[in-house]
Amino acid sequence: MMKKIILAISSMAFYTAVNAQQEIRYEVSFPNAIHHEAQISMTIPNVPAGPLKVRMSRSSPGRYATHEFGKNVYNVKAFDANGKVLTLKQPEGDVYEIPTHGPTVKVTYTLFGNWIDGTYAGFDETHAHMNIPATFAFPIGMDKRPRIVKFNYADKPNWKVATQLKPMGKDTYYAPNFQYFMDSPTEIADYKTASWQVKNPDGKVQTIHLVSHSNDDQKTIDNYAEMLKKMVAEHLAVWGEFPNYDYGNYYFLQDVYPDNAGDGMEHRNSTSIVQRTPKIAGYESGLLGTFSHEYFHSWNVERLRPQGLEPFNFEHSNVTDGLWVAEGFTQYYGNLLLTRAGFRSIDNAAQTFNGLVNQVLNTPGAKNFTPIQASRYAVFADAGVAIDQTNKVNIFTSYYTYGAAVALALDLRLRADFKLTLDDYMRALWKAYGKTEIAYSMADLEKILAQLTKNPTFASNFFKNYVYSTNKEDYAKLLLNAGFVLRKSNAGKAYTGLSRLAFENGKATLSQTSVGTPAYDAGLDIGDILLTIDGVEIKDQATLTKVTDDHKPGDVVTVTYNYRGQDKSTKLTFGENPALEIVSIEKTGGNLTPAMQAFRDSWLNSQVK
Secondary structure (H helix, E strand, C coil): CHHHHHHHHHHHHHHHHHHHHHCEEEEEECCCHHHCEEEEEEEECCCCCCCEEEECCCCCCCCCCCCCHHHHEEEEEEECCCCCECCCEEEECCEEEECCCCCCEEEEEEEECECCCCCCEEECCCEEEECHHHHCCEECCCCCCCEEEEEECCCCCCCEEEECCEEEECCEEEECCHHHHHCCCEEEECCEEEEEEEECCCCCEEEEEEEEECCCCHHHHHHHHHHHHHHHHHHHHHHCCCCCCHHHEEEEEEEECCCCCCEEEECCCEEEEEECCCCCCCCHHHHHHHHHHHHHCCCECCCECECCCCCCCCCCCCCCCCHHHHCHHHHHHHHHHHHHCCCCCHHHHHHHHHHHHHHHHHCHHHHHCCHHHHHHCHHHHCCCCCCCCCCHHHHCCCHHHHHHHHHHHHHHHHHHHHCCCHHHHHHHHHHHHHCCCCCECHHHHHHHHHHHHCCHHHHHHHHHHHCCCCCCCCHHHHHHCCCEEEEECCCCCEECCCCCCEEECCEEECCCCCCCCHHHHCCCCCCCEEEEECCEECCCHHHHHHHHHCCCCCCEEEEEEEECCEEEEEEEECEECCCEEEEEHHHHCCCCCHHHHHHHHHHHCCCCC
């Protein structure tokens, strides 16, 4: 027995020693944080023979378009184990090559960061806010190696580190591999925190942490954590169990300040939540939406993942067919669960559903392109950077709202036709593909729907009509089951399709017009300067509104405008305003039946047992 113990200890020591020889080590310091700089070194042991390439990422977990993080890196240098300078080439803007080297290479660089959101990095005297792909270079071809990072901030005695990385002591943190490291946002600040424990049905206890870098007192943080506990309970009721958080912890990393860029970015065991209010106090309810959306992601997308997002490629954008589920269903539940938790009223819920239905029924992107096509366009739309104008207004409806509208329809169909719910569907997906962490295809989603409903024909038709095609559900019929009326909010009112005009110095300049609107059909488009409608000079929004209100659908008027210095005219035929609204049937004077009330309650009321 003693021999076995000795052998086990020896094996463990050998594994630890070998592992340590492979660890890529980083050190980060902030000597010039006041000017938004960090100093970073990366030491790579056991470098194979041949040229070594290191690079910055061009993409980030939670983002779908490319982001050129290499633009903020400079003063790049390379050294051998003895400190001798090595030749460094730059074959690409974000790639560096060391042609000849010994077994150990150290790379140092300066990083500029002054954008506080979920994607980039920001440094100042109050904190270091780091999205890992925006911060750390990496050697190509060494993804399986562990990472060790040490943060040096002795001159900031009140700072503390918050991250999902495993703490090793002395401000040093560990990631088992490259993918985990890049998925681990880190906040170093004089933050306040509140934590609570949650228990899974199997008895496993884990801890959820609220970490807030904000101008609030501890009482505010504690009270906000109580709100989050209530929200988290509704999330658990949907899924039936918590994910197994690595190292037993989940972190809400919250940064609150008016000058922030704002964002929410999900990660495996944490989320980066950047908000733009002066503080939390007084804004609690309004800030909850980001928390609810991002926390739902700890199941849906972090573990229940569509094909195309796994493994994540950091050298280019990652495309998938499934963002209408990964982001869209998350968008639907983010708001729904706040209603169930009591943080949103029934009217608030109806207003949210109204936005979804208007988007899916009244935008050319949803009319002409499928949820899958919207998902694939994410590589251009998801905070992608370009200076040329696109036709996005006419070809793209966000997979967030598009997918949420599909989720709304499916939830209502399951409830009305099968006495099931979308919660049941999410739990079935979780058991098959989330808990097992097997990336799903569109066919897999359809298969689980068929199994759940015991009706393959329904599942096939739903996907054929509403996922692979641009058909839309009968939302009015579905919503009426819950006692909600879908109707035109401005029935019989004239409509031009002219929106978001820029009024300056008495000139009305058009923005891009949408396919199918009277303005588009009249040949009006971005950059046109609107002069008159039906002989009335248009110099402000009030005049445009009055001219529109003075007409009815079907009226034909002459529009004069200037394009590139030439005065022109066209004929515009007013349409009927297509805007929709969802209102409770009792507010229309209708009768909320007991069946409607029961349907609504089972949908929108708390599911916590």
